[in-house]
Amino acid sequence: MSPPTPGKSPSALDWGDAAAVRAWAHDVYTQARDAIAAGEDATAPPAARELGRAAARRIIKEARAGLEGAFAFAGFEVEK
Numbered sequence: 001m002s003p004p005t006p007g008k009s010p011s012a013l014d015w016g017d018a019a020a021v022r023a024w025a026h027d028v029y030t031q032a033r034d035a036i037a038a039g040e041d042a043t044a045p046p047a048a049r050e051l052g053r054a055a056a057r058r059i060i061k062e063a064r065a066g067l068e069g070a071f072a073f074a075g076f077e078v079e080k
Contacts, residue, residue, distance in 0.1 A: 013074040028070050035063035 014020050041049055042056035051059070072078045 015074075024070060024074060028067065031063045031066040031070065035060050035067070038063070 013024050038051060038056040038059035041051045042053055042060075049056075068078045068080075
């Protein structure tokens with residue numbers, strides 16, 4: 001893969017670039033952590049919930065889209 005053009009995002013993850021792979025893994029971790037936290041909140045007893053079901057659902061949908069995008073960027077086939 002050629003170096004990214006300044007101001008333009010690369011079109012695929014360069015697995016040979018350790019810094020890019022670390023950044024990608026951190027993004028995947030963050031998206032997964034957000035989805036898990038929202039799921040835990042949504043399944044907590046109603047009095048213990050902080051987000052509410054609508055907010056939890058929105059966060060989970062955003063995390064799903066982020067994870068699908070991250071895995072597609074890394075070259076994995078993503079089911080829609």
